[in-house]
Amino acid sequence: MEDLRNVDAERDHLPAGQHEQMPVREKGWVHVGASSPAVFVGLDVGKSDHHAVAVTAAGKTVYDKALPNDEARLRAILEELATAHGPVLMVVDQPATIGALPVTVAQAMESVTVAYLPGLAMRRIADLHPGTAKTDARDALIIAEAARTMPHTLREIRVDEAQIAELAVLAGFDDDLAAQITATSNRLRGMLTQIHPALERVLGPRVGHPAVADLLTRYPTPAKLAAAGRGHVRARLRKHAPRLAETLTEEIFTALGRQTVVVVGTEAAATVVPILAGQLAALTTQRAQVASQVEVLVEARPLSEVLTSMPGIGVRTTARILTEVVGKDFADAGHLASYAGIAPVTRRSGTSIRGEHAPRGGNKRLKRALFLSAFASLHHAPSRAYYDRKRAQGKHHNQAIIALARRRTDVLFAMLRDGTLYQDPTDPQTASSMALAA
Numbered sequence: 001m002e003d004l005r006n007v008d009a010e011r012d013h014l015p016a017g018q019h020e021q022m023p024v025r026e027k028g029w030v031h032v033g034a035s036s037p038a039v040f041v042g043l044d045v046g047k048s049d050h051h052a053v054a055v056t057a058a059g060k061t062v063y064d065k066a067l068p069n070d071e072a073r074l075r076a077i078l079e080e081l082a083t084a085h086g087p088v089l090m091v092v093d094q095p096a097t098i099g100a101l102p103v104t105v106a107q108a109m110e111s112v113t114v115a116y117l118p119g120l121a122m123r124r125i126a127d128l129h130p131g132t133a134k135t136d137a138r139d140a141l142i143i144a145e146a147a148r149t150m151p152h153t154l155r156e157i158r159v160d161e162a163q164i165a166e167l168a169v170l171a172g173f174d175d176d177l178a179a180q181i182t183a184t185s186n187r188l189r190g191m192l193t194q195i196h197p198a199l200e201r202v203l204g205p206r207v208g209h210p211a212v213a214d215l216l217t218r219y220p221t222p223a224k225l226a227a228a229g230r231g232h233v234r235a236r237l238r239k240h241a242p243r244l245a246e247t248l249t250e251e252i253f254t255a256l257g258r259q260t261v262v263v264v265g266t267e268a269a270a271t272v273v274p275i276l277a278g279q280l281a282a283l284t285t286q287r288a289q290v291a292s293q294v295e296v297l298v299e300a301r302p303l304s305e306v307l308t309s310m311p312g313i314g315v316r317t318t319a320r321i322l323t324e325v326v327g328k329d330f331a332d333a334g335h336l337a338s339y340a341g342i343a344p345v346t347r348r349s350g351t352s353i354r355g356e357h358a359p360r361g362g363n364k365r366l367k368r369a370l371f372l373s374a375f376a377s378l379h380h381a382p383s384r385a386y387y388d389r390k391r392a393q394g395k396h397h398n399q400a401i402i403a404l405a406r407r408r409t410d411v412l413f414a415m416l417r418d419g420t421l422y423q424d425p426t427d428p429q430t431a432s433s434m435a436l437a438a
Helices: 071-085 097-107 119-126 136-149 162-195 197-206 210-218 222-238 245-256 266-299 303-308 315-325 333-340 364-379 381-392 397-418 428-435
Strands: 039-044 049-056 061-068 088-092 112-116 345-349 353-357
Touching: 039 061, 039 071, 039 136, 049 071, 049 136, 061 071, 061 136, 071 088, 071 097, 088 097, 088 136, 097 112, 119 136, 162 197, 162 266, 162 315, 197 210, 197 245, 210 222, 210 245, 210 266, 222 245, 222 266, 266 315, 303 315, 303 397, 315 364, 333 364, 333 397, 364 381, 364 397, 381 397
Parallel strands: 039 088, 088 112
Antiparallel strands: 039 049, 049 061, 345 353
């Protein structure tokens, strides 16, 4: 199994790597260089305009205005506040997309540190403030007051390298392409099921293969496939799948022989199927192109070797972990697990309510990456043993996978923090003791 020993207990015994390391956050404070912040700026970001509220350490509001999403104006206000009051801590509610410009401007200034307030924390803090209005000015004030009075709720944003920003864009686009591929594939399979179920059972599972997409573009209906004959179908398939062509051709014509009626809607399918097949082929090609660029950027990161050394973590998962974790501070593995939304939430009240439940919040992109990597690691014998043990304890499949993902997070955090590669436990006694844990 993964090294399940207590991370903190092992801190002094793990060798320091030569890789970039994950920052370990000093609990309860976000520092501006060597000084504490003198003014706290809450920035409720927007597409064209932001709203900024600045308060001093004593709680006095010194700025409360809308700001255009413009570098010169943002820089001027931050410089003015720093000159008048001292070190500035600027906190945003969205560090990426529409918040990217103010974050970048603040990171480029020596007197300003930038952090962000997670959305769930902000909503809970908002409940502590009087009123129920939802305005930009109120949100900015809540962010500023949270920075001043509850620094433990903040996440520091370190300077991101250009590669991480590029990786985030590509990873997001890859997610979009994956969703489009799934939707298009499902629609195409649904259309085939409607007009010829037997044919769908043959082509449906392979609909993402270039040979099948090309075949359906040329011969989109059962009648056209039958009219083309085995020779033309086999030749068409052989262009993209020389090994599969013979077998698949026979399966196709066997399926065609199982249905003699023409289902209503088949003529319309002759128009829709080739369009869907062409879209699917184009999306698949685009995703492959994006994947090659992602791989280049991932390999350029020192942490990529660390991440991919862990069973179940490939290039795409590495890219997602890097984009969601690098530049953010976590005090320990528990904080990382909580941020990802895989740390169990304890609920106890009196004698009737007690137990641990899956959290509803967290970073869904990181949670999905950790979940899928845990699922992919089931081919790894120790991971499988831990999963089987959780199933034997009565947990459902998803619960067992989340438990495995949470356990792997302890190891992942230590690897990222110290720049060390994954290692299987070699001491039988240690492995046995770990097998009895949780």
